[in-house]
Amino acid sequence: MKLLLLSSICCLLTLSVAAQKSGLRSIPDPKLKVQVVEASCGECQFHLEGKGCQLAVRIDGKSYFVDGTTIDEHGDAHASDGFCEAIKKAEVQGKIVNNRFQATYFKIVKPEIKKPAPSKAG
16 A cells, blocks of 8 residues: 555656646747747757757847757657758747747747639639
8 A cells, every 4th residue: 555655646746747847838928029030950950059959049130049948849850841951930939048049938830821813714
């Protein structure tokens, strides 16, 4: 019985620690401005020096690695449309601290599918 109780407590502690992954919000803070920025792999697309593929954003022409979310939380970075292969638009909130972007909100903007112009039947 003690073993069951001990293992239950360990499981609960593990789950509570895992749930505290980051301070990233799922919706933007209505009090703060949402910026639309370019997002991609810092090394592969923005040519930042780092240690492997890491998520980065480009704000006003300057690139910053991102803290608060990771490249792998947004799909396969090495897929044909992944961050290592493409630059995407993202809605973000956060601030630049020590030359890194501290994200509190991060959402990829889905590209608009353009409808073909209606043809004029003549």
